[in-house]
Amino acid sequence: MKKVRLLYICEAMGGGVRRHLLDIIENIDLGSYDIHLIYGKNRADKIFLNSLPSLKQKGIYLYELKELDREISLKKDSKALIKIIKIINSINPDIVHCHSSKAGALGRAAAYLCGVKNIIYTPHAYMAQSPNLSHKKMKFYVGLEKLFSKITKVTINVSEGERQFALQNGIVTTNNSTVIYNGISIKDKYKKIRKNNRIIIGTVARLSEQKDPITFYNIAKNIVSKYDSVDFRYVGDGPFYEILKNKIEKDNLQKRIQLVGFKNNISDELAEFDIFITTSLYEGMPYALIEALSEGLPIVGTNVTGNNEIIFENINGYLFNIKDVNGAVQILEFLINNPEKIKSLGEQSYKIYIEKFTIEKMIEKLEKTYEQFRRR
CATH class of the missing domain: 3.40.50.2000 (Glycogen Phosphorylase B;)
Structure with missing residues (x-):
């Protein structure tokens, strides 16, 4: 069976988002998928940077974009968009899966402009969920998410609460969204040994x-x-x-x-x-x-x-x-x-x-989502 060309795009390569993507790459069936990753370096943590040699050894195609940054900048964002478009055209991916807000905007826009049919988005918490935002800013971020949702085949929320927020604000529908919990590798049962009374x-x-x-x-x-x-x-x-x-x-x-x-x-x-x-x-x-x-x-x-x-x-x-x-x-x-x-x-x-919350459950559900698009 022909491999699926799968492109991940992520600016926020640190903390939980980095953990999520690396766990996917470490556990997904590489016999079924050719994995490509466009990433921003500015927020990449030490764990991700140290993993680059092993990712290359596994056959993962890596594309570093210095212009892919968290801060909004018309100049940088325009350059990043153009570079992402060029990479997508060279890869011709079957699926583009964007992670977190910045890549969610630039990545989905680029994929749409390149004619990619299967665009997936995982927000890892919407910016609009922050209680510190003014009502005006909250509406602005919701409006952006609604706009990009129109070109998204499926949104994968990492919690039911996140999905409910998106449903209530008209960002997604029940037909174009799903929930896949994060998971980690099964460990031996914990053994709590108290060293002192503290x-x-x-x-x-x-x-x-x-x-x-x-x-x-x-x-x-x-x-x-x-x-x-x-x-x-x-x-x-x-x-x-x-x-x-x-x-x-x-x-x-x-x-x-x-x-x-x-x-x-x-x-x-x-x-x-x-x-x-x-x-x-x-x-x-x-x-x-x-x-x-x-x-x-x-x-x-x-x-x-x-x-x-x-x-x-x-x-x-x-x-x-x-x-x-x-x-x-x-x-x-x-x-x-x-x-x-x-x-x-x-x-x-x-x-x-x-x-x-095991990694096996997470990967099983994710691959089922991807397989829908293989058949199409």
């Missing part, structure tokens, strides 16, 4: 406005002032790193609230945690939470899209409203004072992971 509460997230690290800090500061046996860790880097570092140093809490920085292998960090916390303002389907499930951790998180399809109230964790420091503190105090609850919630997390 409780570690932590998160893995980019230090950005979306992840709301200031609320994380305010929660942590409140808890450590009351409990000598509890410490906090934040794994990740980003624009808020220095801001958070200065707050911690100003309050002399370096030993109790630790900024770990970027780590290649977050499993090693999660193995040290007793409770996972997330303070995100909005999400698609966060990989860090799926990793937390796989490590058998109870999760305390904001009640936003994505999070609320991973965290089930009083089953494997608890939800609180965005920026609700007091609500999060009350939940954490309950868990700190009830260690048996930490254990039982964690056991349920691992069960949920096995049932819903």
